[in-house]
Amino acid sequence: MGIYLPIAEISVNVFVLLAMGAAVGFLSGMFGVGGGFLITPLLIFYNIPPAIAVATGANQVIASSFSGALSHFKRGTLDFKLGGVLLAGGIVGSTAGIYVFAVLRRVGQLDLFISLLYVVLLGTVGGLMLVESINALRASRSGAAPVLKKSGQHNWIHRLPFKMRFRASKLFVSVIPVLGLGAGIGFLSSIMGVGGGFIMVPALIYLLKVPTNVVIGTSLFQIIFTSAYTTLVHATTNQTVDVILAFLLMAGGVAGAQYGAKAGQRLRGEQLRALLAMLVLAVAIRLAIDLFVTPPNRYSLTAAGLN
Amino acid sequence: MAARQAFAAALSLSMLLALSPATAQTPPVESIQIGLSTDAISITAGFSGADLTIFGSLENPDPLVARQGRYDVIVVLEGPPRPVVVRRKDRVLGVWINLESETFENVPVSYSVATTRPLQDIAEPAKYKQLSLGAQNLYMKPVDEADAPATIEEFTAALRDRKAATGLYSENVGGVQFLSQNLFRATVRLAPNVPVGTHKARAFLFKSGLFIKESSAQLEIRKSGFEQSIFRVAHDYSFLYGVFAISLAMLTGWLGRLIFRKD
Numbered sequence: 401m402g403i404y405l406p407i408a409e410i411s412v413n414v415f416v417l418l419a420m421g422a423a424v425g426f427l428s429g430m431f432g433v434g435g436g437f438l439i440t441p442l443l444i445f446y447n448i449p450p451a452i453a454v455a456t457g458a459n460q461v462i463a464s465s466f467s468g469a470l471s472h473f474k475r476g477t478l479d480f481k482l483g484g485v486l487l488a489g490g491i492v493g494s495t496a497g498i499y500v501f502a503v504l505r506r507v508g509q510l511d512l513f514i515s516l517l518y519v520v521l522l523g524t525v526g527g528l529m530l531v532e533s534i535n536a537l538r539a540s541r542s543g544a545a546p547v548l549k550k551s552g553q554h555n556w557i558h559r560l561p562f563k564m565r566f567r568a569s570k571l572f573v574s575v576i577p578v579l580g581l582g583a584g585i586g587f588l589s590s591i592m593g594v595g596g597g598f599i600m601v602p603a604l605i606y607l608l609k610v611p612t613n614v615v616i617g618t619s620l621f622q623i624i625f626t627s628a629y630t631t632l633v634h635a636t637t638n639q640t641v642d643v644i645l646a647f648l649l650m651a652g653g654v655a656g657a658q659y660g661a662k663a664g665q666r667l668r669g670e671q672l673r674a675l676l677a678m679l680v681l682a683v684a685i686r687l688a689i690d691l692f693v694t695p696p697n698r699y700s701l702t703a704a705g706l707n
Numbered sequence: 708m709a710a711r712q713a714f715a716a717a718l719s720l721s722m723l724l725a726l727s728p729a730t731a732q733t734p735p736v737e738s739i740q741i742g743l744s745t746d747a748i749s750i751t752a753g754f755s756g757a758d759l760t761i762f763g764s765l766e767n768p769d770p771l772v773a774r775q776g777r778y779d780v781i782v783v784l785e786g787p788p789r790p791v792v793v794r795r796k797d798r799v800l801g802v803w804i805n806l807e808s809e810t811f812e813n814v815p816v817s818y819s820v821a822t823t824r825p826l827q828d829i830a831e832p833a834k835y836k837q838l839s840l841g842a843q844n845l846y847m848k849p850v851d852e853a854d855a856p857a858t859i860e861e862f863t864a865a866l867r868d869r870k871a872a873t874g875l876y877s878e879n880v881g882g883v884q885f886l887s888q889n890l891f892r893a894t895v896r897l898a899p900n901v902p903v904g905t906h907k908a909r910a911f912l913f914k915s916g917l918f919i920k921e922s923s924a925q926l927e928i929r930k931s932g933f934e935q936s937i938f939r940v941a942h943d944y945s946f947l948y949g950v951f952a953i954s955l956a957m958l959t960g961w962l963g964r965l966i967f968r969k970d
Contacts, residue, residue, distance in 0.1 A: 654963020
């Protein structure tokens with residue numbers, strides 16, 4: 401069944417989009433990630449213009465993170481104060497990102513920049529995760545006890561000034577890295593259409609030493625607002641948010657996520673991480689190939705006067 | 708030679724006398740008229756292209772010339788002019804990057820031509836250039852005229868090529884047919900991605916390769932339907948649209964949890 405997307409201005413198949421949303425939702429439920437980093441490249445592969453894929457991806461992320469944050473809120477595994485500070489940084493980063501987005505679009509380098517960012521980020525994160533999970537799998541097979549990081553360990557981040565106390569996270573840390581992390585994620589959110597959970601979660605755990613149980617809830621909480629802000633600014637400055645497209649992805653996504661979460665409980669952590677790593681790497685490789693393959697036509701037309 | 712001309716003049720004069728004795732002194736000049744059944748068409752979101760039929764008539768045609776098929780008509784449906792950027796990808800360290808670009812002013816977004824015969828059989832190429840008639844002869848004005856002529860030419864060619872590839876520039880040879888001596892019907896193609904706005908329909912009359920007269924009419928192309936309303940809201944009330952998109956996402960997330968909850 402075909403449907404015409406009003407903003408993307410192309411006809412697409414409803415079931416393909418629902419299935420895409422459901423598949424990504426399933427994976428995101430299984431791995432506890434938002435899925436924005438999968439949705440946006442998939443939309444680009446499906447010939448949705450990258451500018452629209454990014455803005456709509458951000459919109460779609462709200463639904464999945466809102467749904468996830470609700471359960472964490474009910475369980476009390478959510479640090480509002482930490483989320484709030486991250487969010488303050490996120491708004492600044494996102495504003496900068498939208499500005500860069502508009503400039504890149506004007507000079508015709510947006511598509512390239514999005515692809516490059518994806519290849520670099522997904523390649524790095526995927527590669528690191530794969531190495532880590534393979535090591536963990538090997539260690540568990542040989543029967544050796546996994547090396548646990550000592551939670552009391554401090555690093556340079558904990559020596560920075562402007563300290564603030566976050567009770568729910570049992571944390572006393574400088575606001576600088578928290579704001580910086582928020583800003584970085586906000587920037588990526590507006591340019592890549594991702595929530596940024598796949599960077600936020602490891603950063604909170606390894607850099608800020610936030611207890612694992614509040615990490616996902618807090619990350620999801622701040623992602624809701626950063627993506628909401630990103631969506632709003634994209635809608636007003638670039639008019640690139642396609643609600644029909646976003647709704648189809650969300651509808652599939654929220655359904656898939658709940659089943660994915662259930663399936664995820666049956667797999668072991670290391671196996672889960674290894675699978676996610678391979679998936680992330682596959683997306684990165686696919687995007688990288690497109691950068692190097694000779695395009696069918698070297699010339700492209702764009703309406704001038706987008707500024 | 709002079710005798711032959713005189714003979715032709717006498718012949719046409721005698722025929723005119725037979726037709727309308729009142730205007731016998733000066734041979735009337737042929738002219739052309741086109742009519743559109745409507746001055747606005749609405750296309751829906753699912754529009755997959757169509758043929759637009761334009762009727763027109765020749766006024767005061769010379770029956771002899773008409774019988775010999777030496778009248779030619781070219782009908783053009785020209786979309787609204789817009790500035791356009793043409794970009795060329797080049798390889799940098801193995802990666803294809805948009806490097807060179809050229810901006811053109813006032814390029815018709817679409818340009819559909821219908822003709823009685825192939826363009827090259829109707830008139831001399833110089834004539835088309837002079838009239839700026841036909842996709843190949845449209846003058847594309849670069850914003851930066853100081854650029855090398857070869858570069859401008861390359862990008863102009865690429866612009867025409869891309870427009871033709873997306874069906875926005877099309878040529879329908881044989882798309883104009885004479886139904887009688889006076890009446891003709893032109894069929895121009897509307898591409899699926901035909902732009903909205905004011906289109907200009909123009910008809911050019913040629914007689915034995917000479918340009919005689921032009922006539923034009925305006926046609927408004929509008930998009931209608933649910934999808935178009937969304938498009939309009941997204942552009943006219945973008946802030947409210949953004950708020951709506953966010954609310955919809957939150958509602959979907961909440962409902963999804965309610966309906967599909969598995970914990």
